[in-house]
Amino acid sequence: MADPDLVDWLRFTAVPGVGPRRQLALLRAFGEPARALGASEAELREILPSGVLPAWLTAAASPPQLDATLAWLDAPGAAIVTLGEQAYPQRLLDLPDPPVLLYLKGRAELLGRPMLGVVGSRGATPQGLANAGAFAEAMSASGLGIVSGLAAGIDAAAHEGGLAGAGSTIAVVGTGLDRVYPASNRALAHRIAEAGLIVSEFALGTPPKAEHFPRRNRLIAALSHGVLVVEAALGSGSLITAKQAVELGREVFAIPGSIHSPQARGCHRLIKDGAKLVESADDVLDELDWQARLAPPVRPVPAAAVPESDASVLDALGHDPADLDTLVVRSGLTVERLCAILLGLELTGRVAALPGGRYQRLA
Incomplete structure (x- = not known):
């Protein structure tokens, strides 16, 4: 059986055009969703624009997705936290418009x-x-x-x-x-x-x-x-x-x-x-x-030794992307030798090939 309080919160948040700021205003005025949902049109008119009132009266009575949401809550890890619960993250209250509901999946x-x-x-x-x-x-x-x-x-x-x-x-x-x-x-x-x-x-x-x-x-x-x-x-x-x-x-x-x-x-x-x-x-x-x-420090794994030829290409590449012609000039290597070294560096995860024939150093 569905929790009637949660159903009220779902109905309360289901109205198009009534976002977090107006929802907060309603909660300040009426204290809880059930009272806001049962308020008269005259009472609501003091808080909601006239253009939103028909949608409020219709959608709040029979919100879309209600049955689907209640069924979704039966799945492992699915939950909804409301603004009125202790589990609601307090840091969100620093916002001028904290969400009234949070849908959660997981831990x-x-x-x-x-x-x-x-x-x-x-x-x-x-x-x-x-x-x-x-x-x-x-x-x-x-x-x-x-x-x-x-x-x-x-x-x-x-x-x-x-x-x-x-x-x-x-x-x-x-x-x-x-x-x-x-x-x-x-x-x-x-x-x-x-x-x-x-x-x-x-x-x-x-x-x-x-x-x-x-x-x-x-x-x-x-x-x-x-x-x-x-x-x-x-x-x-x-x-x-x-x-x-x-x-x-x-x-x-x-x-x-x-x-x-x-x-x-x-x-x-x-x-x-x-x-x-x-x-x-x-x-x-x-x-x-x-x-x-801090957790106890993790000992770093020593990096594998870099062959001298690879190291010279990494030095030539530096830490900015560079194209093949630039690397030929910087390294003094032939195009064939340079391409062979770059391929090896790609395979070991030290270099990435970028669009436009450029290369980016990763380590």
Whole structure:
């Protein structure tokens, strides 16, 4: 039998055009969803615009997806946390418009763990993906949960890193939890639902829409003790998350990159505006005063010896992408010999081939 209180919360949040701010206003006026749902049209008119009233009276009486949501809650790991429950994450109350409901899939207890947001570009460079994964894994090993948005690129790499450590990971999404967006992250989403947590403020059946992702980003910022931006172009949504983090009093960190890379310009802008430049996970942990809670240090695995010829090509490549002609000039090698060495470096994971015939050093 369905919990009548939860049904009231679902009905209360089901009305199109009545978002978190108006829902909070209704709760302040009536105290609980049941009283707001039973309020007269005259009482509601003082809070809701006249254009929204017909939708409220109709949808609140018989909300869409109600039966589907109640059935979904029978699945392992599925839960809904309301604003009135003790389990609701208190850090979200720093928002002017905290969501009234949170849909959860996975380990709900992770919401009580200190967290670091890790965000960045969808079109990340190989080095950016490696940085996101390495930083996230180090943070997770220290006990910090990793929060990101399940997008392609940096988000996905951050989630992978989070899953590798004890802190695990939380994915905040911009759809209903019965959908995975992007579809390319479906397998990752299932792994997070098993070992981490997926969170949404959107009802089941909600599709991905552009206006949902800034709302998702504000939850990432609010849940986090700090936000690390790994790579971001100047127009990246990650900069919105960083701005929201600053407004909420959270720390913002940024990894610098090549002055020639468009994907580094957003991080450089953040650093100019006061974000903390970081070069290692310890930089973040020290700033968050996390030392007292660090896990025992893990001994690094010694790197395999690099043949002299390979090392000379890595030196010639440096840490910015370069094309074959540039590398021929820098290394003094023939094209044939250079291509053979680059292929070997690719196979050992030290170099990645980029579009346009360029190469990027990874180690």
